[in-house]
Structure formats: C-alpha cells, structure tokens
Amino acid sequence: MTKTGVLEHAIKLVQCESVTPLEGGALDYLQQVLESLEFECWRLPFSEEGTPDVDNLYARLGTGAPHICFAGHTDVVPVGEVTDWQHPPFDAVINDGVLHGRGTADMKGSIACFVAAVEDYLAQKSAPAGSISLLITGDEEGPAINGTKKMLGWREEKGEKIDHCIVGEPTNPAKIGEMIKIGRRGSLNGTLTIIGKQGHVAYQHLAHNPIEGLATVISKILAEPLDKGTDTFMPSNLEFTNIEVNNEAVNVIPARASARFNIRFNDAHTPASLEQLIRNRVAAALAGSPFQSELSLALSGESFVTSVENELVALLSGAIRDITGLEPELSTTGGTSDARFIKDHCPVIEFGLVNKTIHQVNEQVPVEHLEVLTKIYRRFLEDYFRAGV
Ligand SMILES: [Zn+2]
Numbered sequence: 001m002t003k004t005g006v007l008e009h010a011i012k013l014v015q016c017e018s019v020t021p022l023e024g025g026a027l028d029y030l031q032q033v034l035e036s037l038e039f040e041c042w043r044l045p046f047s048e049e050g051t052p053d054v055d056n057l058y059a060r061l062g063t064g065a066p067h068i069c070f071a072g073h074t075d076v077v078p079v080g081e082v083t084d085w086q087h088p089p090f091d092a093v094i095n096d097g098v099l100h101g102r103g104t105a106d107m108k109g110s111i112a113c114f115v116a117a118v119e120d121y122l123a124q125k126s127a128p129a130g131s132i133s134l135l136i137t138g139d140e141e142g143p144a145i146n147g148t149k150k151m152l153g154w155r156e157e158k159g160e161k162i163d164h165c166i167v168g169e170p171t172n173p174a175k176i177g178e179m180i181k182i183g184r185r186g187s188l189n190g191t192l193t194i195i196g197k198q199g200h201v202a203y204q205h206l207a208h209n210p211i212e213g214l215a216t217v218i219s220k221i222l223a224e225p226l227d228k229g230t231d232t233f234m235p236s237n238l239e240f241t242n243i244e245v246n247n248e249a250v251n252v253i254p255a256r257a258s259a260r261f262n263i264r265f266n267d268a269h270t271p272a273s274l275e276q277l278i279r280n281r282v283a284a285a286l287a288g289s290p291f292q293s294e295l296s297l298a299l300s301g302e303s304f305v306t307s308v309e310n311e312l313v314a315l316l317s318g319a320i321r322d323i324t325g326l327e328p329e330l331s332t333t334g335g336t337s338d339a340r341f342i343k344d345h346c347p348v349i350e351f352g353l354v355n356k357t358i359h360q361v362n363e364q365v366p367v368e369h370l371e372v373l374t375k376i377y378r379r380f381l382e383d384y385f386r387a388g389v
Helices: 002-013 026-036 104-125 149-159 203-208 210-222 271-286 311-324 366-385
Strands: 040-044 059-060 067-073 098-100 131-137 163-166 179-181 186-195 239-242 256-265 290-300 329-331 348-350 364-366
Touching: 002 026, 002 098, 002 104, 002 366, 026 040, 026 059, 026 104, 026 131, 040 348, 059 149, 059 329, 067 104, 067 290, 067 366, 098 104, 098 311, 098 366, 104 131, 104 364, 131 203, 179 256, 179 348, 186 210, 186 271, 210 239, 210 256, 210 271, 311 366, 364 366
Parallel strands: 067 131, 067 163, 163 348, 179 329
Antiparallel strands: 040 059, 059 131, 098 364, 186 256, 186 290, 239 256
16 A cells, blocks of 8 residues: 555656746645545745745644654756756656656655655554644745745744654665754855955056955965864865956956855854854954955854754654664754754754755656655654654
8 A cells, every 4th residue: 555655646746847936736736635634734825025925735633742743845946958857857757666757856755755654554543642744835945935934933823833843855865764864054155355446457556456365365264174073063164156356357456356155054153153253264364454354144044953862863763773774874964954944843853765866857766765765754653653752
C-alpha cells in the first residue's frame, strides 16, 4: 500500500506546475488527500504590498498532545531551459527506477513520503495518540514573506500549539539516512562603499581613487577568519559577491567603489557582533587614509540550533537507524530554510531526500529513496506517539 501510495502522490504533485509563487493545483491535491484522511484543512492565502500573493495549506488531524508538525513547500524554482531537460520537467517521467521532474527532490517527493507514511499509520492505528499536522507553504522559493512565517502567526493567534516539527527539505548528500540538519547558519547581506575623490587620471595627485581604498579594505576583511567555529557549527564565512564602480569613462578616477558580500554565520555571532567586527576592520584598513566608508547590512536569517539532547533528534535518528542501518550525521551546514521561522515556536529539525540535483535541470529522485523515506517517517510516527513525548 505504501509503495503505490507514495509514488502516486509524488507523481501527482510534480505534475502541478507550481513554480513559485503559483499554486498550480499542488495544494488542492494535498488538501483533497488529507481531507479523505479526515484532516481538518485551512487554506491560508496571504498578500502584502510589493510581494506576490501566495496560497498556503495547514492541515491537522487530532486535537491532543503531543503534536508533531511536518513542514514543507510545494512551490518550486523555475525550470530554466525546458529543452535542457532529459524529460519534460512537469511530466513526472519514471525511467530506470528514477522519478524525473522539477520538485521531485526539493521537495514534493518528501511531502509525498510523509503523506504516505501517515496513510499507512492510520490504516493500522486508526487515530494518532496526539496530533499530526502539515504546514505547507507556496512561498519558500520566493521571498518567504507570505508563507511559513505568516502561517505560524495565524496558528499562534488561533491558540494552536505545536510540540515538534520536522521540515522535509532535502538534507542527504547521497544516501537516505546520512544527514539530519539540526540547525542552520544565519545569513547577513552587506554593501560596503568607499568614497574617494573624483579626478582626471592624468592628474591623479588631485584625486583619491576609491578602488585602491576598497582593495585595501577587502584584503583586511579577508585577512583573518571571523571565528574558529563552535561545537555545532563550522567557522562563519564572509564571501564577496560583487564589486561595482559604475565608471563609463576611461580617463576619470571615480568617486565611489562598492562591494557586496554575504556572511553565513554561526552561533558565536549575532548580526550586531558581525557589524562591529566589519566596522573595526574597515576602520583599521582606512586609518590615516583620505577615504570615507559607508556600510549597510540586511539580515535574512538568524542562526539557530536544536539541541542534540532533544527527544526529536533521538526519535528520528532511531527511526533512521532501524530502517537504513545508518547513523545520521547531525549537521548545521547548507543554506537557510523555513526552519529559521519555526525555531521560534518549537524544536525543529530537517530531514528529507537527497539534495544532489536540487534547483538543477534533470532534478530527480530514485523511487527507492521515496520508499525508504516513507518507511523512516512511518517508523518515526510510530515511535513518536508511543513515546508520547
Ligand atoms: Zn526546498
């Protein structure tokens, strides 16, 4: 039952053209399946000026505790050149035991696995000794303004309490069971502008070339690491992503030069401590020079980590061990995800499919991976409600 269940759900979901922010029928399909399992469903469309309107789905079965929530997204990134794909990205073609299509790994596949696991659990147990919910957004690959964050706010106003959450993002490098994400680094974007004095290239002594100032500052910022890493995180990293001078003329020393950068930071830092550190290095680099500087920073997500002691980690690790024989690495690597919003509400960890082909052409998932992940989620549900955490 599980086998045909998960594959059918995965195919139906992949066939919905839900390129962010479009719903594409994916939430409709999920709602119909979950209602047939007697979940209560709420569609939660949100809008905000300057951002796309987004539809979302919250579904809950049961009213008691403990309450486990599965969080995910049905929106997918654009496909790029359709002709670059071996199989059309929304046809959900199965070839040689592999399901092809946009969203197969990130992350309609894992949603299908969770739904199939719940179906199987209910077929055997009739009702959970607590509550199961699905928090599914259509705004994870987009600006993430009208999705998970607002759904969590709505849920809080309604007095809904979630005890634990698993986000089904693809976390495994190659095999199912290799890696659980227990936290994520924070992300901070910055722009640094050096202001010099404009002038003629032939009269350089009358000008101050900000490109020289910027080069000095960049060297100084990169000369030493931001930190040494912590127990659960790798060292924070600052990466310059763009340099802009905007100078059309060949005989003019420009007045300004800017660099953009992104910092992925661990729990040794806060946005404020990073700002101070950058400002100190800029000041040291420019001491005694004629240059001025401007720095602007924008936070896109704080770092967070769920304790390895948390029962959620032990239960999911145990289920993975039972089904695959692997001991999952508890990692904090990778980009940001909606777990950054959920961590303010309950303990959250992430576990899903293999992330090797996500956001690429020819995104794909072996059918066997879908079956193994379904079994892991199924075992987790069993253990979770038995433990009554
Ligand atoms: Zn994703």
